[in-house]
Amino acid sequence: MKIGICAPSTPFSRADAVRVTALAEQEYPQVRLVWHEQCFAEYGHFAGCDADRLAAFTALANDDSVDAIWFVRGGYGACRIAEDAMLRLGDTARDKIYMGYSDAGNILGALYRAGIGFPVHGPMPADIRRDGGAAAVRRALGWMVQADRASLDPVMDEGVRYAAFNLMTLSMMVGTPIMPDLSGHVVMVEEVSEHLYAFDRAMFHVLTALSDAGLAGIMLGRVGDVPENDRPFGEEVEDIARRWCSRTGIAYLGRAGIGHDADNRVVPFGLATVPRGQ
Amino acid sequence: MKIGICAPSTPFSRADAVRVTALAEQEYPQVRLVWHEQCFAEYGHFAGCDADRLAAFTALANDDSVDAIWFVRGGYGACRIAEDAMLRLGDTARDKIYMGYSDAGNILGALYRAGIGFPVHGPMPADIRRDGGAAAVRRALGWMVQADRASLDPVMDEGVRYAAFNLMTLSMMVGTPIMPDLSGHVVMVEEVSEHLYAFDRAMFHVLTALSDAGLAGIMLGRVGDVPENDRPFGEEVEDIARRWCSRTGIAYLGRAGIGHDADNRVVPFGLATVPRGQ
Numbered sequence: 001m002k003i004g005i006c007a008p009s010t011p012f013s014r015a016d017a018v019r020v021t022a023l024a025e026q027e028y029p030q031v032r033l034v035w036h037e038q039c040f041a042e043y044g045h046f047a048g049c050d051a052d053r054l055a056a057f058t059a060l061a062n063d064d065s066v067d068a069i070w071f072v073r074g075g076y077g078a079c080r081i082a083e084d085a086m087l088r089l090g091d092t093a094r095d096k097i098y099m100g101y102s103d104a105g106n107i108l109g110a111l112y113r114a115g116i117g118f119p120v121h122g123p124m125p126a127d128i129r130r131d132g133g134a135a136a137v138r139r140a141l142g143w144m145v146q147a148d149r150a151s152l153d154p155v156m157d158e159g160v161r162y163a164a165f166n167l168m169t170l171s172m173m174v175g176t177p178i179m180p181d182l183s184g185h186v187v188m189v190e191e192v193s194e195h196l197y198a199f200d201r202a203m204f205h206v207l208t209a210l211s212d213a214g215l216a217g218i219m220l221g222r223v224g225d226v227p228e229n230d231r232p233f234g235e236e237v238e239d240i241a242r243r244w245c246s247r248t249g250i251a252y253l254g255r256a257g258i259g260h261d262a263d264n265r266v267v268p269f270g271l272a273t274v275p276r277g278q
Numbered sequence: 279m280k281i282g283i284c285a286p287s288t289p290f291s292r293a294d295a296v297r298v299t300a301l302a303e304q305e306y307p308q309v310r311l312v313w314h315e316q317c318f319a320e321y322g323h324f325a326g327c328d329a330d331r332l333a334a335f336t337a338l339a340n341d342d343s344v345d346a347i348w349f350v351r352g353g354y355g356a357c358r359i360a361e362d363a364m365l366r367l368g369d370t371a372r373d374k375i376y377m378g379y380s381d382a383g384n385i386l387g388a389l390y391r392a393g394i395g396f397p398v399h400g401p402m403p404a405d406i407r408r409d410g411g412a413a414a415v416r417r418a419l420g421w422m423v424q425a426d427r428a429s430l431d432p433v434m435d436e437g438v439r440y441a442a443f444n445l446m447t448l449s450m451m452v453g454t455p456i457m458p459d460l461s462g463h464v465v466m467v468e469e470v471s472e473h474l475y476a477f478d479r480a481m482f483h484v485l486t487a488l489s490d491a492g493l494a495g496i497m498l499g500r501v502g503d504v505p506e507n508d509r510p511f512g513e514e515v516e517d518i519a520r521r522w523c524s525r526t527g528i529a530y531l532g533r534a535g536i537g538h539d540a541d542n543r544v545v546p547f548g549l550a551t552v553p554r555g556q
Binding site: 204208 | 321486
């Protein structure tokens with residue numbers, strides 16, 4: 001099995017790539033990780049200019065010999081190439097798993113809207129840098145390589161459609177051509193490094209905009225690294241989620257096991273389907 | 279003339295209110311500023327709970343003796359009451375000016391969508407705290423009291439429809455029932471305290487979502503207090519605006535004189551119409 005790795009957002013380090021490769025070689029000898037050189041490119045904020053990031057992703061996605069695409073890390077930049085990328089994906093892109101989270105949600109969402117492949121929210125190579133990050137990388141590989149259901153969020157039920165996003169990433173997709181149809185889905189959201197007022201504002205935005213979108217419900221992932229504000233917000237994150245669900249008539253379905261942390265679980269979009277050949 | 283002041287977002291201080299009142303009494307003796315007690319209320323992050331902020335705004339807007347509503351300051355919270363407020367405004371609310379910016383843009387946008395009154399982007403009482411803030415307060419009063427065209431952004435042309443927003447505030451309105459129809463309008467956007475990647479992301483969002491909305495164009499206000507990022511973005515704010523305009527087919531029309539600063543200009547929504555009786 002061959003997993004192609006590219007960087008739709010920000011660059012990765014070669015040293016960390018070596019660590020991830022070592023882990024994969026030791027624990028999943030049947031897998032070969034193919035690091036696109038673009039993972040290590042630098043262009044201002046980005047892992048290469050838009051054209052280069054787009055080209056790397058589409059080259060791997062359209063490569064017959066590659067079975068899955070693993071986005072190396074988040075940051076920012078995927079929204080700048082996601083729509084164009086969909087226009088360049090051929091038939092061979094349709095059988096692949098695409099895994100990532102955070103900013104990579106832009107591409108997962110665009111793929112899901114376009115009905116291309118198997119988009120999966122899950123850990124990325126960059127998680128190797130976290131405390132306990134090896135477990136996160138294992139969890140990602142476990143799903144991609146052998147559809148190990150232990151990688152999934154244990155809150156997930158059989159026969160239910162899910163999607164999982166970073167809340168701010170999803171907010172910035174609303175109303176754009178990369179926003180997928182989430183009707184009938186349980187939508188999990190997580191957030192990191194945002195003030196509680198900004199979390200509240202993004203919940204207003206996403207839930208109000210999706211109030212008539214037929215969601216099956218909202219599940220709240222972890223909301224991490226909340227900065228201190230000059231005044232306390234006066235409400236906790238789950239209260240915020242419950243309130244916006246109540247106001248927008250969307251079912252609040254409890255907590256989910258996703259977040260910007262080493263415990264981030266795998267959530268395939270739609271039903272937890274396993275691609276042919278896996 | 280009576281100007282009613284309320285706080286749809288965060289609370290104000292009585293000491294600063296005294297300074298604004300003193301300036302108004304000295305320079306605009308024909309004006310009486312009516313500070314709703316709710317301006318000074320505290321409820322977690324907010325100037326009172328949602329119901330209290332809503333009640334204060336609608337009481338002033340529906341008060342026959344009040345000629346204009348001045349939002350005291352931004353922060354966060356107006357999106358939580360804007361939609362409900364529109365349902366409670368009667369006929370007397372229709373002749374008034376409503377002035378503010380930043381988070382108050384949620385109410386300006388909702389009013390403009392509903393066709394109620396004269397929403398105006400302009401300085402707020404809280405600007406008194408800035409260096410040079412007295413000039414900002416004068417600029418606001420000059421427009422509200424005597425339609426002083428010196429208060430307007432000098433880039434504005436006669437016969438052109440404008441709207442002006444904080445970019446992130448506008449982004450969070452996209453797809454919600456408080457988002458106004460901006461077709462045929464020159465839309466001015468400004469930003470403050472956001473990383474350049476977040477500015478770029480919000481420009482992606484707003485311009486992509488509005489690419490088919492028939493905007494007359496975009497003008498870029500000031501983008502202030504940009505935090506340092508761990509890596510430089512590699513592009514300046516005007517390059518970012520030009521690029522997204524080019525990609526979305528929206529005309530880029532240059533710089534505007536709005537921003538989170540003492541030089542923030544007055545921009546009435548639509549044509550720079552003066553209400554009856556002013």
